[in-house]
Amino acid sequence: MFIAANWKMNLDKVSISKFCDDLYNYKFSSKVEACIFPSLPYMDYLNNLIKKLPISVGGQNCHYKSHGAFTGEVSPKFLRDTGCEYVIIGHSERRSINNESDNEIKLRAQSAIDTNLKVILCVGENLSHREKGYALKFVEQQLLKCLPNDFKNLLVAYEPVWSIGTGKIPNVSEINEMHDHIKKVVLKNTNKKVKVLYGGSVNVENIDSILNVINVDGVLVGGASLKVKDFLAIYSAAVKHLNNSI
Ligand code: PGA
Numbered sequence: 001m002f003i004a005a006n007w008k009m010n011l012d013k014v015s016i017s018k019f020c021d022d023l024y025n026y027k028f029s030s031k032v033e034a035c036i037f038p039s040l041p042y043m044d045y046l047n048n049l050i051k052k053l054p055i056s057v058g059g060q061n062c063h064y065k066s067h068g069a070f071t072g073e074v075s076p077k078f079l080r081d082t083g084c085e086y087v088i089i090g091h092s093e094r095r096s097i098n099n100e101s102d103n104e105i106k107l108r109a110q111s112a113i114d115t116n117l118k119v120i121l122c123v124g125e126n127l128s129h130r131e132k133g134y135a136l137k138f139v140e141q142q143l144l145k146c147l148p149n150d151f152k153n154l155l156v157a158y159e160p161v162w163s164i165g166t167g168k169i170p171n172v173s174e175i176n177e178m179h180d181h182i183k184k185v186v187l188k189n190t191n192k193k194v195k196v197l198y199g200g201s202v203n204v205e206n207i208d209s210i211l212n213v214i215n216v217d218g219v220l221v222g223g224a225s226l227k228v229k230d231f232l233a234i235y236s237a238a239v240k241h242l243n244n245s246i
Contacts, residue, residue: 001211001238002155002197002218004120005036005225006060006088016042020049022228028054029239033218035086036225040074047083058086059117061094064107066115076115087112088220090122090146092161102145110148118153120197120220121146123182127162130170135160139178140185147190155195156182157220163200165223170200172213179215204233211241 011019016038028034035056038046047057063073079087089112090105100108105121112119123142125135143156158178163169170178179196186194198210199220210216218238224230 001032001242003034003235003238004220005231006222007038009039010226016046019228023053026232031242032238037088043082056085059084060088062087062112064111076112076117080115087117088120105146113148113151120155120157122157122159124159124161136181143185157197157199159199167201172209176213176215204230207234207237
């Protein structure tokens, strides 16, 4: 079970320090893995604050080159250097605001894999695909265009674009159907089994029903991960879910 906290462009130094104070009073479980994706300038700062805790840090994106004249970009090598274990690639905000294409996302994912980062590859349909009944087909095609040629450590995050930051989520059978489809598509095309996280408006109220979906292996949480109380409540729900399913 995996809990990813995507802080996006939120939480400054003071807020991060307060967030981490509360983490020290919490008893983490070895069964649930957690990774926080802070804003880049605070990577080292956060990593130092949580180095005694079983939480890793990750980058919100990386470039496909290891170095060069790419103003404003970050090298996968530098993420590794600052202690990152994971990197999110292909988030819908990068696709829509920064015009990252499927092909570019594939290059970024491959470069991250080659640098020994674990990749969380994001895919997801928009509302019109869903309403017209094309969601499975759209996500399948997006996935096939973005999957790196070779990988060991890769998770897929299913994040319907219409669900991100909106409070709306697909129903549990739609989530299960999509996750099952993603797993089958990856297995068929690469002979590899992948874990699939659900992302989009995950919060304290809906976490139990999402984790009960059979094909959900964890969650990628944005807004609700900014408050330490909610982050820990989501983490605790994952621990409880695992304990109940044993
Ligand atoms: P949200 O964001 O939880 O705020 O919807 C999720 C994401 O964008 O990864």
